[in-house]
Amino acid sequence: MQRFVSYLRVSTKKQGDSGLGLEAQRAAIEQYLAGRPLLAEHLEVESGKRNDRPQLQHALATCRATGATLLIARLDRLARNAAFLLSLRDAGVEFIAVDQPNANRLTVGILALIAEDEAEKISARTKAALAAAKARGVQLGSPGNLRNHALGTSHSAVARSQAAQARALDIKHIIDDVRAQGVTSTTGITSMLNQRSVPAPRGGSWTTTQTQRLLRRLATG
Known part of the structure; x- marks a missing residue:
């Protein structure tokens, strides 16, 4: 039997305490499940501007550990958060967004392209700075890493x-x-x-x- 893990999110502690927004998300998930059991529920109470989402990581870890499918009530509210989208794309788990059932890893990858492009630009600037430091004679890497390499x-x-x-x-x-x-x-x-x-x-x-x-x-x- 296919197993499911749900991930719910609200923006403020007040919403989390009052259940504001949660009931609609739970109702959407329950309607999708149609009586099938839910293995676990993970609730995140945080601002949409934050990129660290421990409960999302716990939900993904549960899915990887059990082979379950991640259920998200509303992908549209999270679609502009690159960290969330990239977590879904790279997590190696199957997911279903109830409000966008046709969404897949390709979809969320496209949604995250702009943020990913900016990250690549930052990475390129960092690599250029390291290359310039190396050209000036700055030793990069720790002695421990060099010893490990030498020892094969x-x-x-x-x-x-x-x-x-x-x-x-x-x-x-x-x-x-x-x-x-x-x-x-x-x-x-x-x-x-x-x-x-x-x-x-x-x-x-x-x-x-x-x-x-x-x-x-x-x-x-």
Whole structure:
């Protein structure tokens, strides 16, 4: 059965406390679901001018961890926010905007082109400044990076480690939620991950050994 995670946004704390705007968004999502279960709901209370959206990142992480589809009630209110659009485009998750059901990664990519173009111009100016600094004899990069290069650090091993760390961070907020409910043992967390349909690192169900490794990875950052 297809699973869904919803993302709702209101601009002010007053709207969040009063439910102003939320009921319409929830109603639109409930109408789309037509009785199908919602795995999780993530509510963002912030100004549309801000680019940092922790609840959006949590929603995307939940989708990646569980294979769920992200549901957005209204894309039109968010269409001018480049950070939001680029997050959707690059998140690697399927999404559905209830008010624009034909929207896809290509659509949001086009909507974000202007902001992305400006970012590329800033990047080009930064690279030009670094090149000019290098031409003046300024040493770029840390000694640690140079030593790693000299020792021939395995890129594949680094890539695997980074992928595992990214996966752990996607699951972290789920574990935080489980712990907040009073489930703190490795066995209990393992059971809750399986109950929430979070795939194990190699697919299938979680074992306590895999959970221990995940918790150690999160503890060491």
